[in-house]
Amino acid sequence: MPSIQSLTMTYDALNDDDTFSEGDTLTGKVTLALLKETTVESLVVKAKGDADVHWTKKSGDNTHTYHAHKRYFKLKQCLIKADTQDTVVPKGIHIYKFSINIPPGSLPSSFKGTHGKIVYKLEAKLSRSWRMDRTVEKDIRFVSKSYPNLHALMLPQGASTKKEMGFFSKGHVDMDVTVDKSAYAQGETMAILAKIKNSSSSEMTPKFSLIQEVVYRANSNTKRETSFIHKVVDHCIKSRTQKDVRFAIQIPRVQMPSIQNCDIISVEYHFKAYLDISFAFDPEIIFPVVIIPADLDSGRQPAVSGGPYPAGAAGGQSNSDFPASVAFMGSYPVSPRSGSYRYPGAQRYSAPPPAYPDNPLVYAAPPAVSPAQPANMSRGFNNPVPQLDSPYGSPYLSSFSVIHPPPTAPTFQPPPSAPSPFPPPFSVSQRAPAYNLLPSAPMMNTDFLSQSDEAPPAYSLLFPSSATDTSNAK
Structure with missing residues (x-):
C-alpha cells in the first residue's frame, strides 16, 4: 500500500x-x-x-x-x-x-x-x-519591467531617403517618414505619417510593415526567425505627383514584449517603410520599435535630479526641516544674503543655543574656526533610530488552520542610516580648566588709609647705596 x-x-x-x-x-x-x-x-x-x-x-x-x-x-x-x-x-x-x-x-x-x-x-x-x-x-x-531609457523611447522619430532613378526611368523620388514614438504598449496604436514626392517618370506603391525578429545565439552562431505582424499597402502614386500617407497600426494585445536583456535569446521589432518600384531598387526606411507590457506605466518614472545637485536644490521642492537659508545651492551651500560659502547645515543663531540636561553647555563653532576638542564629547543625537518592520511581516496567516507552521523567515536588520550632511553641534560636558594669570607687579599689603601724617622716610633709608661713591672730580 x-x-x-x-x-x-x-x-x-x-x-x-x-x-x-x-x-x-x-x-x-x-x-x-x-x-x-x-x-x-x-x-x-x-x-x-x-x-x-x-x-x-x-x-x-x-x-x-x-x-x-x-x-x-x-x-x-x-x-x-x-x-x-x-x-x-x-x-x-x-x-x-x-x-x-x-x-x-x-x-x-x-x-x-x-x-x-x-x-x-x-x-x-x-x-x-x-x-x-x-x-x-x-x-x-x-513579465520583465526592465526597460532602460524609456523616456527617450517616447520621443518621435523620423528619417528621410532620396533615390535617383536608373536606366528604365528618369528623375528622383523623396520620402520622409515620421513615427510618433519608439516604445508602444501591448494594444497601443502606432501613428505614422509618410510624405512622398515622386519627381520621376515611374509609378510606385508605398508599403509599410511591422516585423518581429527572434534571434537565437549559441557557440558564436545565430539563428533568426522573421515574421510579419502587420502590413499596409497604399494606393499607387502617379508620376510627377506627391502624396501624404497617414495611417495607424495597432499592436496586438497578446504580442510578445521585446526581450533585450537576454544573452542567448532576443525578441526585436522594427517598422519598415518602402516604395515598391518596378525594375528598380526599392528605397526604404527602417525604425526600431520596442513593445512593452500593457501594465507598464511609462508615464511614471523615478525622479532624476538635474545635474550633480541633491533633490530640493536651487529653489526646488525639499523635504528638509531646515530653513531655506541652509538649503544646498550647487555643489556647496551658499548663503542667499552674503553669497559666501559656508559649511553644510551651519545655522546662525540670534540667541544663545538651548542647554540640554546631559550637556550643560553647547557651543556653536564659527564656520572658519575648528574648536579645540575637549576630553569628553557628545554628538548630541538624542533621537533613537526608528526600527523598521520586518519585510516579511506575517505572510503565513490565513483563514484555515495550518498544521505545520512554515520555517521562520530570516530577520533582516535595517541598514545603518547615512551620516547627516550637517555637522553636529559641539557639546562640552565639563568646563575647561581656568588658567592662572601671571602677576605683573608685587602685591602690596600696606593699608594707606591707616597711615599717620608723619613725614615719609628719607630716600637713603629706603634705598641704601650698594657701593661707596668715590668722586674724583677735578
Whole structure:
C-alpha cells in the first residue's frame, strides 16, 4: 500500500493576468496527503529561472548541434529540513506554506520559441530514504519591467531617403517618414505619417510593415526567425505627383514584449517603410520599435535630479526641516544674503543655543574656526533610530488552520542610516580648566588709609647705596 496519496502545490496570483516581475514575492502552499505514517528526509520548494536554446544545422553529411544555457536564479526554501535523522510525518493532510522573493534587477520575460525558451517555474520535491523522489512543478509567467531609457523611447522619430532613378526611368523620388514614438504598449496604436514626392517618370506603391525578429545565439552562431505582424499597402502614386500617407497600426494585445536583456535569446521589432518600384531598387526606411507590457506605466518614472545637485536644490521642492537659508545651492551651500560659502547645515543663531540636561553647555563653532576638542564629547543625537518592520511581516496567516507552521523567515536588520550632511553641534560636558594669570607687579599689603601724617622716610633709608661713591672730580 503506498504511503503518499497526493502531493500538490499552488501559488497566489498578484494580478488578474497572473504574472510576476522583478522583486515580487512568490507565496503559496504545498499540500501533502499521507495514507499512513511516513518517514521523510526533506521537503523543499525551489524557484528557478533558466534560458535554453538548441538547434541543428546540416552541412553535407555532417550535422552540427548548437546549444546554450543561461541560469538567472535558483532559490530554495526548506519546508522539512534534511537532518541527521529522518522526520516522521503522521497520517493525514499536511499543509506547508512558502514565500520566496524574486531577485530584483534585469530579468528577461518568459518566452517559448521554435529553437529556445525562457522559463520560470516552481518545484516542490519530497525526498524519502530508499524511495524515488516525488516532484510537482508549476510554470509561472514572468513579465520583465526592465526597460532602460524609456523616456527617450517616447520621443518621435523620423528619417528621410532620396533615390535617383536608373536606366528604365528618369528623375528622383523623396520620402520622409515620421513615427510618433519608439516604445508602444501591448494594444497601443502606432501613428505614422509618410510624405512622398515622386519627381520621376515611374509609378510606385508605398508599403509599410511591422516585423518581429527572434534571434537565437549559441557557440558564436545565430539563428533568426522573421515574421510579419502587420502590413499596409497604399494606393499607387502617379508620376510627377506627391502624396501624404497617414495611417495607424495597432499592436496586438497578446504580442510578445521585446526581450533585450537576454544573452542567448532576443525578441526585436522594427517598422519598415518602402516604395515598391518596378525594375528598380526599392528605397526604404527602417525604425526600431520596442513593445512593452500593457501594465507598464511609462508615464511614471523615478525622479532624476538635474545635474550633480541633491533633490530640493536651487529653489526646488525639499523635504528638509531646515530653513531655506541652509538649503544646498550647487555643489556647496551658499548663503542667499552674503553669497559666501559656508559649511553644510551651519545655522546662525540670534540667541544663545538651548542647554540640554546631559550637556550643560553647547557651543556653536564659527564656520572658519575648528574648536579645540575637549576630553569628553557628545554628538548630541538624542533621537533613537526608528526600527523598521520586518519585510516579511506575517505572510503565513490565513483563514484555515495550518498544521505545520512554515520555517521562520530570516530577520533582516535595517541598514545603518547615512551620516547627516550637517555637522553636529559641539557639546562640552565639563568646563575647561581656568588658567592662572601671571602677576605683573608685587602685591602690596600696606593699608594707606591707616597711615599717620608723619613725614615719609628719607630716600637713603629706603634705598641704601650698594657701593661707596668715590668722586674724583677735578
